[in-house]
Amino acid sequence: MLYIVNVRYLLHTAMSEIQSKLKDYRQRLDITQEELAQRLGVTRQTIIALEQAKYQPSLELAWRCSKLFGVPIEDVFSFIN
Amino acid sequence: MLKNILWFACEPADEREALILSIAYRRAMTVLWAGLVGGLFVTAVIPAFETISFAALGQAIELLVALSVIAGQKTLANEDLVFKAVRVERRPAMxxxxxxxxxxxxxxxxxxxxxxxxxxxxxxxxxxxxxxxxxxxxxxxxxxxxxxxxxxxxxxxxxxxxxxxxxxxxxxxxxxxxxxxxxxxxxxxxxxxxxxxxxxVSVPSGFVGPVAPGYQSTEFHRTILDPRKVGGLHEGDLATFVVGLDPVYGTVRSVSDVDVCMTTYKQRTTETESFCVNADAGISKVIVYPPLAGLADRFLSEDFLR
Incomplete structure (x- = not known):
C-alpha cells in the first residue's frame, strides 16, 4: 500500500525541513542502529537516513519511535518551515 | 539491496524503500515515455525515416527500456540527492x-x-x-x-x-x-x-536565403535590379529571378528589353531546363551575383550548352 506514493506527499515534504533527535534517544537506550531498526520494523538504512534527517518518516513510523522512547513525537521529530 | 540493476524486481522492505522505489519507477517511466514520444516525433517529421525506424524498432525499444532501467537505478543509487532535491522549491521563474x-x-x-x-x-x-x-x-x-x-x-x-x-x-x-x-x-x-x-511572401530586397533550394552558395548578391530595367543584366550573369512567387536561380543566356532567357540548375543534379520568361509577365525581382561568384556553375552551364 505504501508502494504508491502520492505526489502531494512529495510536494508536502518539499515544503519543510525535518530535525531529528533519533540518534540521541537511541544512544540513551544504548542500542545499535540494527537493533533499533529491528524494533521499529524497518531497515538499518532507514535508521541512518532518519538520524541524518535525510528522510521524513510517516506518521506511523514517527509514532512507533515516540512510543519506543516514551516521549511525544515532537520531541523526536520536529519540522522547520 | 535496491541499488542493483534489477531494482524493479525488488520488494520494498519498509516505507523509505517504497518511497524511493516509487520515485525510481516514475523516473524510469518518464524516460520511457519521453523516448517513445521523441522517437515517434522524429519518425513523423523526417521524411522516409519510417523505413529506418521500423527496421530498428526492436533495438530502439530495447534501448529505451535499458535507458529507463538505468534511470531508475541511478535514482536509487543517488537516494540522498533525490530526498534532498524534493525539498527544494520546484516552481521555475519564467x-x-x-x-x-x-x-x-x-x-x-x-x-x-x-x-x-x-x-x-x-x-x-x-x-x-x-x-x-x-x-x-x-x-x-x-x-x-x-x-x-x-x-x-x-x-x-x-x-x-x-x-x-x-x-x-x-x-x-x-x-x-x-x-x-x-x-x-x-x-x-x-x-x-x-x-x-x-x-x-514576396522576397524582400537583398534577401538571398531560400531562393535556390539545394544551392550552397554563400556569396552575397551584387545588386537588385528593377526587372523593367534589365539593361543592368549581362549574358553569363548568375542571377535569381523571382517569377511570380517562385524564385529561380540560374545563368542569364540573353537579355533584351522584353525577354530574359536563362538556364536553371535544380539542386546540382542532372535535372536541368532552359526557358524564356517575359520581363513584363511577372518578374518581381532580379538578384544578380558578383561576376566570380559560382564560377564553376558558369562553366557547367557553358559545358551543358555546348
Missing part, C-alpha cells in the same frame, strides 16, 4: 526566458528594419536565442531529475517542461493543457507562419 525572447525578437525587428538582408539571420538568431534561454532555464530547474530525463525534456520541449513544473498545483488536465496543448498550438502556428512567410 522572467528571464520570456524577457529574453521579447528582447531578441525586438532586436531582430530592429536589425531587419536597419537592413532587410538580415531577415533570415535575425529571425533565426532570435528563435535560436529564445530556445537557448528556455532550455537553459529548464535545465537549471530540473536538477532533481535524472540526466536522461533532463536531456530529453530540455532538448525536446523546454517550454512544456517549465510550464509543467510551474503549474504544479492545478488539476492534471489543466496542467496538460497549459504545458502540452498550448505550447504545441503556439509552436505549430509559429512554424506554419514562418514557413508561409518564407515560402509565399
Amino acid at each position: 522572467f528571464v526566458p520570456v524577457i529574453a525572447t521579447f528582447a531578441l525578437l525586438a532586436a531582430a525587428m530592429l536589425a531587419v528594419w536597419y537592413d532587410p538582408g538580415l531577415l533570415f539571420v535575425a529571425v533565426a538568431l532570435a528563435f535560436l536565442g529564445s530556445y537557448v534561454a528556455f532550455a537553459a532555464t529548464a535545465w537549471s530547474w530540473t536538477k532533481p531529475y535524472t540526466m536522461h530525463g533532463r536531456v530529453l525534456g530540455v532538448v525536446l520541449a523546454p517550454i512544456s517542461v517549465l510550464a509543467w513544473l510551474r503549474y504544479d498545483r492545478i488539476a492534471t488536465w489543466k496542467r496538460v493543457v497549459v504545458a502540452v496543448v498550448i505550447p504545441s498550438v503556439i509552436a505549430s502556428v509559429a512554424a506554419t507562419a514562418s514557413v508561409a512567410f518564407f515560402s509565399f
Whole structure:
C-alpha cells in the first residue's frame, strides 16, 4: 500500500525541513542502529537516513519511535518551515 | 539491496524503500515515455525515416527500456540527492526566458528594419536565442531529475517542461493543457507562419536565403535590379529571378528589353531546363551575383550548352 506514493506527499515534504533527535534517544537506550531498526520494523538504512534527517518518516513510523522512547513525537521529530 | 540493476524486481522492505522505489519507477517511466514520444516525433517529421525506424524498432525499444532501467537505478543509487532535491522549491521563474525572447525578437525587428538582408539571420538568431534561454532555464530547474530525463525534456520541449513544473498545483488536465496543448498550438502556428512567410511572401530586397533550394552558395548578391530595367543584366550573369512567387536561380543566356532567357540548375543534379520568361509577365525581382561568384556553375552551364 505504501508502494504508491502520492505526489502531494512529495510536494508536502518539499515544503519543510525535518530535525531529528533519533540518534540521541537511541544512544540513551544504548542500542545499535540494527537493533533499533529491528524494533521499529524497518531497515538499518532507514535508521541512518532518519538520524541524518535525510528522510521524513510517516506518521506511523514517527509514532512507533515516540512510543519506543516514551516521549511525544515532537520531541523526536520536529519540522522547520 | 535496491541499488542493483534489477531494482524493479525488488520488494520494498519498509516505507523509505517504497518511497524511493516509487520515485525510481516514475523516473524510469518518464524516460520511457519521453523516448517513445521523441522517437515517434522524429519518425513523423523526417521524411522516409519510417523505413529506418521500423527496421530498428526492436533495438530502439530495447534501448529505451535499458535507458529507463538505468534511470531508475541511478535514482536509487543517488537516494540522498533525490530526498534532498524534493525539498527544494520546484516552481521555475519564467522572467528571464520570456524577457529574453521579447528582447531578441525586438532586436531582430530592429536589425531587419536597419537592413532587410538580415531577415533570415535575425529571425533565426532570435528563435535560436529564445530556445537557448528556455532550455537553459529548464535545465537549471530540473536538477532533481535524472540526466536522461533532463536531456530529453530540455532538448525536446523546454517550454512544456517549465510550464509543467510551474503549474504544479492545478488539476492534471489543466496542467496538460497549459504545458502540452498550448505550447504545441503556439509552436505549430509559429512554424506554419514562418514557413508561409518564407515560402509565399514576396522576397524582400537583398534577401538571398531560400531562393535556390539545394544551392550552397554563400556569396552575397551584387545588386537588385528593377526587372523593367534589365539593361543592368549581362549574358553569363548568375542571377535569381523571382517569377511570380517562385524564385529561380540560374545563368542569364540573353537579355533584351522584353525577354530574359536563362538556364536553371535544380539542386546540382542532372535535372536541368532552359526557358524564356517575359520581363513584363511577372518578374518581381532580379538578384544578380558578383561576376566570380559560382564560377564553376558558369562553366557547367557553358559545358551543358555546348
